[in-house]
Amino acid sequence: MSRIRAAFHTLGCKTNHYETDALRQQFASAGFTIVSFDEHAEVYLINTCTVTGEAGRKSRQMLRRARRVNPGAILVALGCHSELEKDLPDVDVIIGTGGKQGALAQVCDLLLVRGCCFPGPHPVDRVADADVVYEEYGSVFQQSDTRAYVKVEDGCNNFCSYCVIPLARGRVRSRDAKAALNEVEALAAAGYREIVLTGIHICSYGADRGEPCWTIMELAGQMAAVDGIERIRLGSLEPRSITDEFVDLARKNPCLLPHFHLSLQSGSDTILKRMHRRYTTEEYRDVAEKLRAAFPDPGLTTDVIVGFPGETEKEHQESLEFCREIGFSRLHVFRYSKREGTLAATFSGQVDKKTMLLRSQEMIELSDALALAYHQRQVGKQQKVLLEKPGPDGLFTGYSPEYVPVRMANNSNLLAGQIVSVTGVRATNDFLFCQ
Structure with missing residues (x-):
């Protein structure tokens, strides 16, 4: 029996991305297969943003996009936009900024109603007073390698x-x-x-x-x-x-x-x-x-x-x-x-x-x-740069301690996650090129 696929999309701040990583980890531990948001899935979770009107518009756009990809999927809206905007047509589960950990239990309830099966015990929604106490996610292992x-x-x-x-x-x-x-x-x-x-x-x-x-x-x-x-x-x-x-x-x-x-x-x-x-x-x-x-x-x-x-x-x-x-x-x-x-x-x-x-x-x-x-x-200063990954042009990207975006030539000895000593040789407004 194939496992149920879940896809995630995040809008907004680093806090939202952290919380999405936590939910992705929970769904994977519960037996769901995690796929990219562009793929066909049985469950889509969109962590929304409302800091600007444009952020709210993009949040609604991503919800509609998921519905088009699979009209029969369970669609979950979480986060700031869904906290303030409860009228979200065709959304199956609406959760605001508190109680996001209840998403897994609510999705599993809907799957049972629809006659779907999933591995593992049914999760229990233990979220309480999420709007007045800190909602603990435990240790979150994230998508970034660095x-x-x-x-x-x-x-x-x-x-x-x-x-x-x-x-x-x-x-x-x-x-x-x-x-x-x-x-x-x-x-x-x-x-x-x-x-x-x-x-x-x-x-x-x-x-x-x-x-x-x-x-x-x-x-x-x-x-x-x-x-x-x-x-x-x-x-x-x-x-x-x-x-x-x-x-x-x-x-x-x-x-x-x-x-x-x-x-x-x-x-x-x-x-x-x-x-x-x-x-x-x-x-x-x-x-x-x-x-x-x-x-x-x-x-x-x-x-x-x-x-x-x-x-x-x-x-x-x-x-x-x-x-x-x-x-x-x-x-x-x-x-x-x-x-x-x-x-x-x-x-x-x-x-x-x-x-x-x-x-x-x-x-x-x-x-x-x-x-x-x-x-x-x-330029001319030695920097300790945390390497991320090679770009499409083969140059490694990374950040200096001062959070300057750095680019440098790749070689067989470099790996993502390494901290290497480099020297700035050329600058643009976007990058510091190093060797």
Whole structure:
């Protein structure tokens, strides 16, 4: 008897990808055959995103696509979009951001109703209070052969005026530190040498716990002591959380890589205030200076939103100039997306699409120039690069400690997952070419 096939697709953030990997692992352990999303399957699971209107549209598009591939399949929508949008036609199972581990039990129930058989005992849905406590997935072995993501937290308490994620993900819930360390130990034993700490707002780690609890940097320090772990990266960081203590612990951590993604969103103080970001450009500048004093030329990346409601040309130019002044190694540029349920959706002065597109192009051009300048500073320097895999042109790809994308010639001695010493010889805005 052939096994039942299950296919997965993920939209959105690294946290979503981590959770999909956990579910894929659970379904495989239950006896399902895991196939690619483009293949014919009896079960399709789509982990959705709603951070922008476009993300929501793509989520619905992937649901329709799966239904077309196999009209009789069990279709499961999970995640942020399905948390906020319950009206999803032709979807058999809708699960929000809590209780995702119940997907396996619900799918098996439907298979039984349809007269299908599957190997192994019927799973029990043990998910309870997933919206108020951290939903533990155990040790998750992922699709990447090189770095592993370790989810340490879920939810956000900030409620920025433009952001729908706190409505979709709920309040901060921190993972038990012992469970996180157990996962890191299991990943190290499996051969992973680099881990990335991820979550919705990792700087809030421990804030929800009444008892004494490690901060995110104290947790990272414990992970650095795990035998086999050589590199630790941090996910997106809140500028207000970069205190002197944070920087001191970061500097002392032998495994922490000098790349910091400091979420900015705007370089205009008036826009930051309307966004409810709770810091000023002066405070942000101080944080960047602290990190540069502790690490030689670290990689500083950020997110920037253009076209926020009421944004004037003057405010847009202020944002451009501030990003230029900070000298980021790369910008992630987003056009403002109106999300129902957020405060910003009620603001007057919604920026038209044409203006938003022009401002986006200007910010992307600045990002390219900043990336080129940063990559050029790496030419002639020796880098320790984690190799990923050869590209279609035969060149190996990888990332430097500062998260600079690296390309280098392949040879028979190189393998994915190796950490090799290389020297930068040529730079573009996309890559640092090394040998």
